[in-house]
Amino acid sequence: MTTFADLGLSPKVLSAVTDAGYTIPTPIQAGAIPPALARRDILGIAQTGTGKTASFVLPMLTLLEKGRARARMPRTLILEPTRELAAQVAENFEKYGKNHKLNVALLIGGVSFDEQDRKLERGADVLICTPGRLLDHCERGKLLMTGVEILVIDEADRMLDMGFIPDIERIAKLIPFTRQTLFFSATMPPEIQKLADRFLQNPERIEVAPPSSTAKTVTQRLVATHGKDYEKRATLRDLIRAQDDLKNAIIFCNRKVDVAELFRSLDRHGFSVGALHGDMDQRARTTMLANFKENKLTLLVASDVAARGLDIPDVSHVFNFDVPIHAEDYVHRIGRTGRAGRSGAAFTLVSKRDGKFLDAIEKLIDQKIEWLSGGIEDLPPQAESEERERPRGGRDRGGRDRDRDRSRGRKGEPRATETRIETSESEEKVEAVKAERKAEGRPQNPARNPRAANHAAPRPANDDSRDRRSRYRRDDDDGPTPLGFGDEVPAFMLIAGKA
DNA sequence: AAAAAAT
Incomplete structure (x- = not known):
């Protein structure tokens, strides 16, 4: 030899x-x-x-x-x-x-x-x-x-x-x-x-033969999701939390703005997360990558700048938040895991509109990728609420989901990927208002759901289904609704802030 | 439907 x-x-x-x-x-x-x-x-x-x-x-x-x-x-x-x-x-x-x-x-x-x-x-x-x-x-x-x-x-x-x-x-x-x-x-x-x-x-x-590009050591799965950003984010969070063997992961988005947005969301949810895309300044790029390599960050949200060539050993998981537009990029992305014979897992979020890109990928790799649990047609109907994105509050970082975890005694310890972030004062106030409303049997924060009032089947007053952790639950990560606007929240405030 | 790279 x-x-x-x-x-x-x-x-x-x-x-x-x-x-x-x-x-x-x-x-x-x-x-x-x-x-x-x-x-x-x-x-x-x-x-x-x-x-x-x-x-x-x-x-x-x-x-x-x-x-x-x-x-x-x-x-x-x-x-x-x-x-x-x-x-x-x-x-x-x-x-x-x-x-x-x-x-x-x-x-x-x-x-x-x-x-x-x-x-x-x-x-x-x-x-x-x-x-x-x-x-x-x-x-x-x-x-x-x-x-x-x-x-x-x-x-x-x-x-x-x-x-x-x-x-x-x-x-x-x-x-x-x-x-x-x-x-x-x-x-x-x-x-x-x-x-x-x-x-x-x-x-x-x-x-040399393409390195077992879609290697047998990589378990590939498709995950059906509704296509709205917040729904995808909720699906992703649930997916991440469901991984027992997650050491670290790269999460790919197709666009830089989406990298920034998903990063903020995961960060607010207390995940140990960094971001990497080409519009970030070089210092941030360098430190993010270094921190990720040194395992100071568990998750890295990235554009395709990270899809090829970067040598990040031992990535246990790759998540495609977006189905890549070019099929080859799929191969490069999932090639970030399962390297050197190690095992890896690659999950791709797929919504209705991704069909043709998915077809191209399966054709390129010459195999059908299994669905994690049922295809898109098996998805439960879209969440009843069609709330839109709410503005991003600068001070309401993280914490809230887990606060509820504790107060309601829901099972499931916070995972290793999550770190506690102090609840800010303003957030506590919002929580207090919510608790008060709840005690009075009023729907929580009606301003957040303008349509709730004339919904065909109003929830019973004590229904807390909104809060159940479900992949279809409304994304709850976007900070408190601006109080005092009622149903008249100005449109510009509902537009997600783009970096 | 994109990203990357000089300022």
Whole structure:
């Protein structure tokens, strides 16, 4: 059996690999490292989760042991589609390059130029970049690309999706053609093949089987839900609470605004939760991801920025709050769990309107996904209330659901994912008003349900069905209704605040 | 029905 020791890596690199606990290379590593060390061009067709990053980091480290960097003349250049991926590759250089004295510079947007400039000035052995920021540095004249010996283009198909190919071409033109090029892509559509043909000279082609993409170790289920945001959020909360083996989870939304909104909702409900999407400032992105990786956050609500490539080990669950619009994204998303042979669970919330996207997914993965408990047609009728979203109160964070849990003695301990948040004074007042109303046998907070008054079958005065924890219960997370408006709550106050 | 990336 091939071990890392058989691949021709330098002793310094080998010892770092051993220290990291690896002995057996993955197929892409075994296939790509020897020709890369022989200075061949590489065409690697491999998805994330196959050990692709190490397949270029390790030989680069070995090759970089000869020679030294000169100011403003980087020796190697790695292009990544997202900032997080770039940062992750930089971490790999730290980990496997701990026996080297290499200058690694991370050139990504969203952070200041100063430190990046300083590193360039000092002479970078390795430059890890997102295309925009790299070109920015080039245009500022801080960077000479004529010394680049190795160019890595990672996630080429994703770069294509993101419209980066013109940038990549511009960058490639600045680099001498005597360079060695390592080119990686998860898929090989014709445009990518053309690009590879232009960039690579007589490459060694290594193709590895898609990592058990919809792996057998991942239990996939569909969860029927009504389609309103609050109904989906309630379904999701119940689903999360029902998981006994949940260690940590990524929850995917299709849109950034929905990431922000779901994050706020879960946070208010006391879940240990973070958010990640491309409109957040870079510091927040970095800390959120770090906290999630360090298990300081149990849940991460994310856009597809997190769907591919991010190496977050040991995610026990993936929840698709939205059915992804592009079927491939489904595969990438659920590929965040069940990695390296571990078991994982992936749940996808499906409402009526998601039908055709679901069909496309099942066609792509060539299997039918089981429903957790009945399909959409089996859903109980929509909750009788058609209340709309209420405004978001800044001060009424969390707590309320669990307060009721206690006072009513409902069974079920708060799960590990939930943390207690102090009930604010204003919230206590609202609770007090509610309790008073209830004692008087009046419907709770009528302003919250303008239609309740003329509902065909009014609830008995002591009916507390509204409060029963049910996936169909009205989302109760949106703060107290503004008191004093009666049925005349201005429309603008009912619109969910978008970040 | 989207997201990502330079400012």
